[in-house]
Amino acid sequence: MEKFLARQPIFNSERDVYGYELLFRSGPQNFFDGSRPEAAAASAVDGLFLFGIDRLTHGRRAFINCTRDFLLRDFPVTLPPDRVVLEVLETVQPDDEVVAACRRLKNMGYLIALDDFQESPAWLPLTELAAFIKVDVLLSSELEQQRLSRTFAKKHLRLIAEKVESYDDFQRTLGWGYSFFQRYFFSRPEMLTRHDIPSNKLNYLRILQAVNQKEMNIHAVSDCIKSEASLGYRLLRYLNSPAFPLIAEVHSIPHALSLLGERGVRRCVSLVSIACMGDNKPEELIMLPLIRAHFCESLAPLAGLRGSANNLFLLGLLSAVDAILDMKMQDVVQEIAIGAEIRTALLGEHNKLRDIFDLAVKYEMGCWDALAADARRLKIPENAIPELYVNSVEWARSLLAGA
Numbered sequence: 001m002e003k004f005l006a007r008q009p010i011f012n013s014e015r016d017v018y019g020y021e022l023l024f025r026s027g028p029q030n031f032f033d034g035s036r037p038e039a040a041a042a043s044a045v046d047g048l049f050l051f052g053i054d055r056l057t058h059g060r061r062a063f064i065n066c067t068r069d070f071l072l073r074d075f076p077v078t079l080p081p082d083r084v085v086l087e088v089l090e091t092v093q094p095d096d097e098v099v100a101a102c103r104r105l106k107n108m109g110y111l112i113a114l115d116d117f118q119e120s121p122a123w124l125p126l127t128e129l130a131a132f133i134k135v136d137v138l139l140s141s142e143l144e145q146q147r148l149s150r151t152f153a154k155k156h157l158r159l160i161a162e163k164v165e166s167y168d169d170f171q172r173t174l175g176w177g178y179s180f181f182q183r184y185f186f187s188r189p190e191m192l193t194r195h196d197i198p199s200n201k202l203n204y205l206r207i208l209q210a211v212n213q214k215e216m217n218i219h220a221v222s223d224c225i226k227s228e229a230s231l232g233y234r235l236l237r238y239l240n241s242p243a244f245p246l247i248a249e250v251h252s253i254p255h256a257l258s259l260l261g262e263r264g265v266r267r268c269v270s271l272v273s274i275a276c277m278g279d280n281k282p283e284e285l286i287m288l289p290l291i292r293a294h295f296c297e298s299l300a301p302l303a304g305l306r307g308s309a310n311n312l313f314l315l316g317l318l319s320a321v322d323a324i325l326d327m328k329m330q331d332v333v334q335e336i337a338i339g340a341e342i343r344t345a346l347l348g349e350h351n352k353l354r355d356i357f358d359l360a361v362k363y364e365m366g367c368w369d370a371l372a373a374d375a376r377r378l379k380i381p382e383n384a385i386p387e388l389y390v391n392s393v394e395w396a397r398s399l400l401a402g403a
Contacts (some may be wrong), residue, residue, distance in 0.1 A: 294392040
């Protein structure tokens with residue numbers, strides 16, 4: 001049976017990735033509805049081994065959702081305790097059997113997290129065993145978020161703020177003593193002021209403009225790259241890495257451009273420019289558009305859009321540039337010469353490119369029901385999607401490793 005998996009990063013206060021929550025689903029017929037907990041629990045472990053912990057988390061902790069059956073049948077003991085965190089779902093009744101199972105697992109070295117926590121006397125025994133408490137900032141009031149921090153920080157429990165969608169949410173919960181933060185808040189702009197953009201980042205925008213001209217001038221592109229040392233250096237590093245298996249070793253910028261050809265130059269220089277822009281941003285923010293670019297490109301043939309693969313790659317690559325530059329997307333697209341179809345998709349308007357991009361985002365967020373509906377409408381076979389996603393994660397990781 002096919003396995004589906006998405007992952008959501010969990011950040012520390014420095015916005016470095018501490019771990020990933022892994023969201024599993026077994027095949028196009030999703031049975032994670034509570035009606036078959038035994039199958040759900042077994043599938044989570046099986047899926048983790050199928051994809052491989054290292055492929056998914058790169059040495060960080062994997063946060064695994066745990067049903068009651070998962071805990072009572074000791075499924076977690078097949079997983080390395082130093083690589084996982086066991087999340088007790090809010091739907092689990094914290095009775096004596098569950099508490100005993102969690103105590104047994106803790107004594108074996110496993111870390112326990114309580115998901116979507118809401119304080120009640122029934123959950124008190126589990127708070128004595130837990131290392132983490134996760135608080136949903138959308139479903140709880142600010143007063144409750146602050147109170148939980150005051151209550152549990154004294155017990156040396158680390159609080160994770162979930163569904164943190166804005167920089168303000170991050171700063172507020174950080175100030176209250178929360179240690180970790182989940183969701184894609186890092187992909188939202190922190191400031192929306194043009195004058196705060198460093199000059200070198202504006203250079204990267206100009207280079208993006210040069211490579212995306214309808215009639216690209218390869219000599220002008222070469223001169224732009226030569227004028228920005230960091231871009232030229234990283235371009236050569238990338239091209240000499242396994243992610244770009246060129247026939248010849250690259251020694252100079254003109255040599256690189258001649259080997260790549262026009263299509264390759266547009267793609268590679270755009271990619272490197274985005275990575276260079278994000279040098280002072282969390283690594284995951286740079287990973288996100290790289291994964292999306294490769295993922296969207298990979299989905300193109302399945303949707304009958306093989307001829308739009310390059311456009312989909314660029315759409316995914318530019319999808320987080322507003323957060324990287326702390327600009328409004330409307331302002332970003334005015335700075336770069338991109339096709340009207342890509343521009344429209346970046347601004348959120350529906351077209352064939354945006355439809356593929358939206359499907360990719362639904363997969364990375366684990367929105368399985370919405371994903372299934374989109375896949376049917378776009379005639380993309382669902383069971384082909386998971387491996388494309390994991391391959392895209394690996395590709396992006398290998399690219400950054402080569403930098």
